[in-house]
Amino acid sequence: xxxxxxxxxxxxxxxxxxxxxxxxxxxxxxxxxxxxxxxxxxxxxxxxxxxxxxxxxxxxxxxxxxxxxxxxxxxxxxxxxxxxxxxxxxxxxxxxxxxxxxxxxxxxxxxxxxxxxxxxxxxxxxxxxxxxxxxxxxxxxxxxxxxxxxxxxxxxxxxxxxxxxxxxxxxxxxxxxxxxxxxxxxxxxxxxxxxxxxxxxxxxxxxxxxxxxxxxxxxxxxxxxxxxxxxxxxxxxxxxxxxxxxxxxxxxxxxxxxxxxxxxxxxxxxxxxxxxxxxxxxxxxxxxxxxxxxxxxxxxxxxxxxxxxxxxxxxxxxxxx
Amino acid sequence: xxxxxxxxxxxxxxxxxxxxxxxxxxxxxxxxxxxxxxxxxxxxxxxxxxxxxxxxxxxxxxxxxxxxxxxxxxxxxxxxxxxxxxxxxxxxxxxxxxxxxxxxxxxxxxxxxxxxxxxxxxxxxxxxxxxxxxxxxxxxxxxxxxxxxxxxxxxxxxxxxxxxxxxxxxxxxxxxxxxxxxxxxxxxxxxxxxxxxxxxxxxxxxxxxxxxxxxxxxxxxxxxxxxxxxxxxxxxxxxxxxxxxxxxxxxxxxxxxxxxxxxxxxxxxxxxxxxxxxxxxxxxxxxxxxxxxxxxxxxxxxxxxxxxxxxxxxxxxxxxxx
Numbered sequence: 001x002x003x004x005x006x007x008x009x010x011x012x013x014x015x016x017x018x019x020x021x022x023x024x025x026x027x028x029x030x031x032x033x034x035x036x037x038x039x040x041x042x043x044x045x046x047x048x049x050x051x052x053x054x055x056x057x058x059x060x061x062x063x064x065x066x067x068x069x070x071x072x073x074x075x076x077x078x079x080x081x082x083x084x085x086x087x088x089x090x091x092x093x094x095x096x097x098x099x100x101x102x103x104x105x106x107x108x109x110x111x112x113x114x115x116x117x118x119x120x121x122x123x124x125x126x127x128x129x130x131x132x133x134x135x136x137x138x139x140x141x142x143x144x145x146x147x148x149x150x151x152x153x154x155x156x157x158x159x160x161x162x163x164x165x166x167x168x169x170x171x172x173x174x175x176x177x178x179x180x181x182x183x184x185x186x187x188x189x190x191x192x193x194x195x196x197x198x199x200x201x202x203x204x205x206x207x208x209x210x211x212x213x214x215x216x217x218x219x220x221x222x223x224x225x226x227x228x229x230x231x232x233x234x235x236x237x238x239x240x241x242x243x244x245x246x247x248x249x250x251x252x253x254x255x256x257x258x259x260x261x262x263x264x265x266x267x268x269x270x271x272x273x274x275x276x277x278x279x280x281x282x283x284x285x286x287x288x289x290x291x292x293x294x295x296x297x298x299x300x301x302x303x304x305x306x307x308x309x310x311x312x313x314x315x316x317x318x319x320x321x
Numbered sequence: 322x323x324x325x326x327x328x329x330x331x332x333x334x335x336x337x338x339x340x341x342x343x344x345x346x347x348x349x350x351x352x353x354x355x356x357x358x359x360x361x362x363x364x365x366x367x368x369x370x371x372x373x374x375x376x377x378x379x380x381x382x383x384x385x386x387x388x389x390x391x392x393x394x395x396x397x398x399x400x401x402x403x404x405x406x407x408x409x410x411x412x413x414x415x416x417x418x419x420x421x422x423x424x425x426x427x428x429x430x431x432x433x434x435x436x437x438x439x440x441x442x443x444x445x446x447x448x449x450x451x452x453x454x455x456x457x458x459x460x461x462x463x464x465x466x467x468x469x470x471x472x473x474x475x476x477x478x479x480x481x482x483x484x485x486x487x488x489x490x491x492x493x494x495x496x497x498x499x500x501x502x503x504x505x506x507x508x509x510x511x512x513x514x515x516x517x518x519x520x521x522x523x524x525x526x527x528x529x530x531x532x533x534x535x536x537x538x539x540x541x542x543x544x545x546x547x548x549x550x551x552x553x554x555x556x557x558x559x560x561x562x563x564x565x566x567x568x569x570x571x572x573x574x575x576x577x578x579x580x581x582x583x584x585x586x587x588x589x590x591x592x593x594x595x596x597x598x599x600x601x602x603x604x605x606x607x608x609x610x611x612x613x614x615x616x617x618x619x620x621x622x623x624x625x626x627x628x629x630x631x632x633x634x635x636x637x638x639x640x641x642x643x
Contacts, residue, residue: 186511
């Protein structure tokens with residue numbers, strides 16, 4: 001069955017590419033093998049075939065040859081069908097091979113592999129080696145484990161609004177959001193979607209891993225307009241920005257320890273207690289920095305300010321509670 | 322690559338493959354069956370089936386004719402007639418985007434020189450309107466300082482030189498000095514890693530570039546031993562192994578992010594937002610630090626020795642304040 005269907009679809013493609021005028025459904029039936037004689041059965045089968053061809057990206061065009069034609073016909077314009085001339089240098093072919101291996105999610109890995117085949121088919125690379133298997137010393141990978149990724153990618157591509165349930169940071173229950181998505185961004189290894197939140201009437205950013213349940217399309221393709229001045233990357237960055245380090249602390253850090261803390265030190269001097277350094281550092285906010293300092297255990301002690309000192313003590317007592 | 326069970330291919334997938342296979346042969350004039358089968362990741366048997374299918378296409382009207390003529394005699398494929406489908410189909414939006422997003426990510430890693438930029442321009446040109454969606458998906462790779470380190474590693478890789486690293490081990494809060502013979506740069510989930518033969522550990526190690534404090538290209542040739550095996554990046558960089566320690570944590574609602582942040586073997590809801598998370602790690606140093614940071618919001622349930630270690634560290638730290 002599948003073989004005959006492939007043969008039929010291929011026949012339609014060749015027929016319509018060769019034709020200079022629009023061919024009606026009847027003319028196509030007369031030329032292509034494999035359609036049933038019965039009219040309704042043929043119509044159903046032909047509809048499915050058209051749909052399948054369009055899904056493959058074949059530019060099936062509808063129109064009439066002259067104003068007197070009552071029934072529209074079909075054709076495929078060669079210039080819309082054909083991949084334009086493209087010739088790759090050997091180093092470009094190598095990079096192309098790497099790029100085609102980046103995606104690890106099935107849908108995009110398949111799309112990348114499909115593109116690679118088309119580009120390989122367009123022209124042999126300017127060298128007879130099998131360049132797309134080279135490594136060039138770099139291997140990038142992107143995974144999209146978040147179930148929401150696929151639907152959001154489609155929504156962004158087709159300019160469609162979406163609805164989804166989202167659990168905000170620090171909450172345990174989900175709220176329904178209606179979003180006009182502007183873009184999907186991977187920032188510090190995590191996926192985010194940014195866009196216009198319809199209920200809040202303002203730009204918002206959502207982390208994909210906090211979306212629960214399915215992402216549903218909430219409008220037709222083309223119904224979202226991305227504002228020309230929208231900078232999606234900046235939106236995500238500013239949403240996840242590190243606050244300014246405008247506080248100062250004085251710490252006692254064991255010599256050789258607290259390497260990560262010393263990066264922010266403005267002053268390091270030996271402490272009066274042997275084996276310890278006295279370190280002046282800048283930090284942003286007390287709760288977060290107290291957590292961070294507690295993680296160093298007995299290698300770090302806070303001298304000032306008092307509220308930071310108290311917060312660290314509270315954390316440590318919490319461990320023993 | 323070849324052999325094995327024939328895969329189920331839908332008629333649409335098969336058509337997509339055929340529409341690339343014909344131009345692939347046409348642009349090369351003549352191709353061996355084995356080479357074409359390898360390029361399309363199919364068996365020679367499957368390839369011959371596809372070639373037969375194309376050859377069998379016959380249009381009945383207005384005049385009966387066979388639009389595709391080809392042969393594969395003597396193991397060599399030639400296409401003598403396939404005028405209408407001699408060029409590949411345009412890139413679909415998904416295809417163009419998948420490649421362009423990946424390439425723009427590569428362009429942020431300073432390892433590949435000018436080829437990435439040239440290729441992006443060529444694919445954008447060939448894809449036309451199909452490329453539009455790709456600008457709405459963006460990957461941010463590390464910071465500028467990390468990119469500077471990646472450039473140095475890339476130089477060393479190109480010249481085959483050894484590297485000297487000062488590296489911060491976050492889990493143990495210690496800095497180490499080591500000589501590393503570079504093998505590859507990996508960019509996984511937006512983070513750049515150096516994979517290399519560590520002469521201190523006598524093994525293949527991964528180094529996260531944002532934890533490299535200092536890096537120097539030595540004027541010594543790199544010598545990666547033959548037994549050095551690259552990590553299988555497709556299997557995940559940090560696949561837990563059976564020899565790893567099994568750690569069980571109880572997390573309060575405020576510490577739920579932990580189960581999201583680190584890959585867990587299992588996560589159980591305990592009610593009122595509390596979770597029990599099980600994870601595996603070769604080095605429990607970072608779990609100790611995590612538990613100290615979380616204070617009363619987390620408890621180490623197992624192993625017992627780690628739980629004791631955390632409490633002892635907290636008690637020792639508290640003693641500093643008395």
